[in-house]
Amino acid sequence: MTTSQPLTGTQPTVRTCPLDAPEEYRALRAQAPVAQVTFPDGAEGWLISRYEDVKTVLADQRFSANRPTLTGGGAADGAPPVRPGWFIFMDAPEHTRFRRLLTGEFTVRRMRQLVPAVEQIVAERLDAMAGAGSPVDLVQAFALPIPSLVICELLGVPYADREEFQRNSANMLSLTADAEVVQGAWEALRQHMHRLVRAKRAEPTDDILGKLVQAGELTDEELAGVGSLLLFAGHETTANMIALGTMCLLENPDQLAALRADPALWDDAIEELLRYLTIIQYGLRRVALEDVELHGHRIKAGSLVVTALSSGNRDTEKFSDHPDQLDVARARGPHLAFGHGIHQCIGQQLARVEMRAALRALFDRFPTLRLAVPAEDVPMRHDMVIYGVHELSVAW
């Protein structure tokens, strides 16, 4: 049943179990699937919590993605324009122009061709872990280096720059850092990419950024923005899925045992981990461009609308068979972890290749892998836009 009056409250952010979405979402889905709430940063708007509604909103271009920052106001509030090249914050047709320049680089076929190179990178990190000896922080030793190395190689960014861009990305994603620090990080990443674009213009390279420079369709500001976006999105998300996915499988030993018994389950297991963990933890933000009616509520033009991906992915209406349980043998269904609509993750095929290569090889190489600290002592990323673990001490 839908309540006739919108429920007023705040977006749920507190998790009872670190691997589950906040429990309040269950009541929201049942009683107030379109709820008027205050968000953690003080913004007010509508929270969408059911699977089908999340899909509907994200596929409906009356809801604009034109948001200049990850956490702040949008074009409808008179906020500054979208940063050049950050096409995740653009609508069609502007978004289309950027996305079409890149989709050929991330096709299923292209990503499959990368598998041997990714497996090589994974094997080298596992050797380094074995050499360092138990215990290690899996984030720094494994989960963060793998996607960083891969996206650096694809984009044409020197891996030696990693400390700089990893620090900048972390500050851009922080919900607790000072505004000045966050702005400084955006600017530093932009300048970093700008230097690379200029270098590639002087000396052409055969990587994604180098080819974009040669294609001559984008300005240097746009190229720096596209490069920043791909670098940022290409390592933070996958790194967190690898580390959190490892913790999740260690905390669900029956599921890990099922994977070890039947490695053919890995493809479906990756989809299930994506669904179950949904690391874009506070959802995706949109702005209504006109008045839209949803479940009897009038969402007025200019309203902020947040689609709670993590809630939709636990919706019993869609995932009828115990959605709060991890089930690596679950029949692959369409989950919302990569979003939906025209902005659905452009790098999702790369993410799948990386997650499968990394997790499978990790558990093969270290059959006795275990958490080196109690699960409740693992520092979770409640304070970041992208969920995961700040560090994961593992032993074998």
Place this chain on the structure above:
Amino acid sequence: MKVIIDEDKCVGAGQCVLAAPDVFDQRDEDGIVVLLDALPPDALRSQVENAAALCPALAIEVVK
């Protein structure tokens, strides 16, 4: 079963290629959907319907 695709809507996510590889492919140059079989056999129906449901851009239509 007849499959209709809309290249202008396609955003190259690749979901259809994973769901129904005998029916959908992607162009190498820009990742846009290529329809390999506009009249796939009934045995592929669930795959094709899954591909249409997965498509984030609603670019696939399945006509009975």
